[in-house]
Amino acid sequence: MAGWWRALSRAAQRYPWPTNVLLYAGLFSAGDALQQRLRGGPADWRQTRRVATLAVTFHANFNYVWLRLLERALPGRAPRVVLTKVLCDQLFGGPIALSAFYVGMSILQEKDDVLLDLKQKFWNTYKWGLAVLLQLVSDSWAQVILLLAGTTAVHHCT
DSSP: OHHHHHHHHHHHHHSHHHHHHHHHHHHHHHHHHHHHHHHTSOOOHHHHHHHHHHIIIIIHHHHHHHHHHHHHHSOOOSHHHHHHHHHHIIIIIHHHHHHHHHHHHHHHTTOSOTTHHHHHHHHHHHHHHHHHHHHHHHHHHHHHHHHHHHHHHHHHHO
C-alpha cells in the first residue's frame, strides 16, 4: 500500500495535469454511481460512462486551468483572498461548469434539444450552490459575532 501511495504522489508531482484529470474523472464518476445507488434503482453504467467522458473532456481540464488562473490572479491564503477566490469561482466558474455539464450531457445522451436541460435545471442548481456558499459565509460571520458578544459579556462581567 505504501509503495502504491508513493508512486501516486510522485506521479502527481511530476504530471499534475493528467493526474488531476484522472482523479477528477474518477471522483465525478464515483459520485454518479453513488447517486444511482442511493436512489435504489439499477446501475446505469452508460450514464456513468457519459459522466466520466464529460469529466475527462471538459470539467477536469476546465477546473485545473481555472483554479490555476485564480491562484495566479489572487495569490495567497489569507481569509479575504480565499473568500474572493470562492466568490469568483461561484460567479464565473460555476455558471460555465454548470452550463457545460447540462449541455454536454444532453449531447452525449443525443437529445434533440441540447439546451432544454440547461434551461430547466440551471437556476435551481446554481442557486443551490450559492446557498451553500452563503450559509458558509453567514456561519463564519455568526461565529465572529458570537465570539465578540461572548468576549464582551465576559469582559463586562469581570
